[in-house]
Amino acid sequence: TRITLEVVCESLRAIVKEMRASIIRASFSSAIYELDDFSCALFNPQADMVAQSDDHPGHVMPMPWSVKCAMEDFQGNIFPGDVLLLNDAYRGGTHLNDVTLLYPIFNDGELFIFPAVRAHWADVGGMTPGSYSGLATSIYQEGVRIPPIKLYERGRVNEGVMRLLLSNMRLPDERYGDLNASLGACRVAEQRIEKILGKYGRTLVLDCISENLDRSERRIRARIQDLPDGEYCYEDYLEYYDGDVLDPVLMRLRLKVSGDQLTADFDGSSPQVPGVVNSSLAVTGAGVFVAVKSTLDPQGPVNSGAFRAIALNAPEASIVDVRADAPAGAHGEVRKRAVSVMLGALAQVIPEAVSGDLSGTSFPNSIGGYSKSRDRSYVYIEVPAGGNGGFLEADGSSAFVNVDFGSIRSIHNVESLESDMPLQVRSCVLREDSGGEGERRGGLGMRRELRLCEGEALYSVLGDRAIIPPFGMHGGGPAKQLSVTWERGQTVKLFGTPGKVTGHRIQKGDVVIMESAGGGGYGDPLNRDPEDVRSDMLSGYITRHRAEAGYGVLFTGEWEVDDDRTSALRLDMLGRRLRLTVKADETYPYIGNRGKRRAVRLSEGTITGLGVRVGDLIELMGNHPAPLRCWIEFGEEVEQDICPMDEFGRRVLGVEQAESVWVRSLPGPSAAGGMAV
Structure with a gap:
């Protein structure tokens, strides 16, 4: 009956929730018990995820790939008491820090x-404490790669394997404790599953699992069926440094809707590079699914049945389907960029259902060293949350985890951090002016300052959106990019490769300043209610300069809105927007060295009129909600106020020959002199 179906399925979800509670109580690492950076799920022998809870989508959605790989490696050779361990980023893993433990449970002699x-x-080894390296060139620098192995065999631990793994990781006692926390959670699950089987029997439980998967599939297919058939295009970038030269890589998407089936085709994306901007197809697929599920069916259950209606296509050995031996540590950045390109494509189909772009990076920071006062080593991990995009009904949330982060906490607990490690939180505030301008403002990022209180330590960060900002929708403005600096004495210093740092040595008294990106705006900022702009300014969310230059709102001496002057300024700002006429041109639009980025060739007069330089980044806005990003190149043969554009670019913007596009220059460092050609 339907009641029995619901009771069994919710019982399985309750098991996963209890697993989570067990891990939080028993884990040793603050990355788990403070940040909640872990996930639990139940799988059947066919590698279908049948139950999960309040977990991390970036974990649970790639996990079926890992389970399938383990089943393939040990087919017919899995027995009661076996425990499997793996973290291989090329085989369903995310980054090497995310270690998966599989605990097979048998009933009547069958798996x-x-x-x-x-x-x-x-920490899983590698070149830096925390195993984060923004400048790694090979996966071997990112830590120990674990293929599917038996850590326990028929109930007996493989001591040799255990010693081998822990000997290659920092803080081995902490790693051992986290391993046992995971193992203990699985043993709790085993006890609860035995009770369910005793009450309902194997056949009924399997029937309920099968029906739950099928109805999840039917539900998501019904949502896809409501979309118009067609192919919808978008593209975006990740920031790869070839040495210290920025050479962005391209993520290019054709989203195909056919009946109740959806295909995300990433053909044309950049080949993999020796830098931390690659990840696996499992991770890319997780980003696709997050965008589809959160947009079309946010209330439905998450299991493998819901995955069946979504197909993936990607070139092998590319940034979206990495192969050995390229780095794969950028799983968070690739997943988030997949969400971004999906939002850009879905906006063409369901324009009112999407938000401005997310902050666009997981932004993991790590500080590792030895504390003499505590007589032990330490590794600090934090992922400072950024802003979320504005949307139809409201402004984006500020300093809050993006949708693909699920249960992860956005701010590391200060008391726990300062008691466990020789670090002091000097400040933690919202970052003024970081949200994208819009009728609905993008959420703000955060500024967090950490002071090293003793000794020396190594600092690393693996971020993105430090140069290319999150985009807005429906004319909304871009958010402010992330920023990382460090302070010694009275001097604030920059890093040579913004957002990507490996093992930078800091000393007592130094301060690391982490500023996360905001979320993209939604809607034309000149349409924002002036009273909302005033409220933002008085609340410290935006400066007076942003209120005037971005929103066209002027104030009286008493900080009241000056309605007449505001209306006049907004009308003037609207009239000064620059527009170019599109000319169909199928010349290959991409340039770069190892990377691939879109160039737009403009006349000298047009470049001067825009107030930009060759190499600068701009965005074009057409009839579709999301913008198209381009880097300016000089086109000697191009006429004044003409914008040559290939078919893919025209499809992104929804424009045809002779239609006009609105041009906006983007904030941040100029690309001139600092870009690969």
Whole structure:
């Protein structure tokens, strides 16, 4: 009956929730018990995820790939008491820090279900404490790569494997504790599953699992069926440095809707590079699914049945389907960029259902060293949350985890941090002016300052959106990019490769300043209610300069809105917007060295009129909600106020030959002199 179906399925979800509670109580690493950077799920022998809870989408959605790989490696050779361990980023993993434990449970001599835990281990070896390296060129620099192995065999631990793994990781006692926390959670699941089987029997439980998967599939297919058939295009970038030269890589998407089936085709995306901007197809697929599920069916259950209606296509050995031996640590950045390009494409189909772009990076920071006062080593991990995009009904949320981060907490607990490690939080505030301008403002990022209180340490960060900002929708403005600096004495210093740092040595008294990106705006900022702009300014969310220059709002001496002057200024700002006429041109539009970025060739007069330089980044806005980003190149043969554009670019913007596009220059460092050609 339907009641029995619901009771069984919710019982399985309750098991996953209890697994989570067990891990939080028993884990050793603050990355788990403070940041909640772990996930639990149940799988059947066919590698279908049958239940999950309040988990991290970036963990649970790639996990079926990992389970499938383990099943393939040990087909017919899995027995009661076996425990499997893996973190291989090329085989369904995310980054190497995310270690997956699989605990097969048997019933009547047959494999019945897999409780699984994917937990972020704060260090898995590699070239830097925390195993984060913004400038790694090979996966071997990112830590120990674990293929599917038996850590326990028929109930007996493989001591040799255990010693081998822990000997190659920093803080081995902490790693051992986190491993046992995962193992203990799976044993709790085993006890609860035995009770369910005793009450309902194997056949009924399997029937309920099968029906739950099928109805999840029917539900998502019904949502896709409501979309108009067609192909919808978008593209975006990740920031790769070839040495210290920025050479962005391209993520290019054709989203195909046919009946109740959706295909995300990433053909044309950049080949993989020796830098931290690659990830696996499992991770890319997670980003696709997050965008589809959160946009079309946010209330429905998440299981493998809902995945069936979505197909993926990607070139092998590319940034979206990485192969050995390229780095794969950028799983968060690739997943978030997949969400971004999906939002850009879905905006052409359901324009009112999407938001401005997310902050666009997981922004993991790590500080590692030895504390003499505590007589032990330490590794600090934090992922300062950024802003979310504005949307139809409201402004974006500020300093809040993006939708693909699920249960992860946005701010590391200060008391726990300062008691466990020789670090002091000097400040933690919202970042003024960081949200994208819009009728609905993008959410703000945060500024967090950490002071090293003793000794020396190594600092690393693996971020993105430090140069290319999150985009707005429906004319909304871009958000402010992330920023990382460090302070010694009275001097604030920059890093040579913004957003990507490996093992920078800091000393007692130094301060690391982490500023996360905001979210993109939604709607024309000149349409924002002037009273909302005033409220933002008085609340410290925006400066007076942003209120005037971005929103066209002027104030009286008493900080009241000057309605007449505001109306006049907004009308003037609207009239000064620059527009170019599109000319169909199928010349290959991309330039770069190892990377690939879109160039737009403009006349000298047009470049001067725009107030920009060759190499600068601009965005074009057409009839579709999302913008098209381009880098300016000089086109000697191009006429004044003409914008040559290939078919893909025209499809992104929804424009035809002779239609006009609105041009906006983007904030941040000029690309001139600092870009690969």
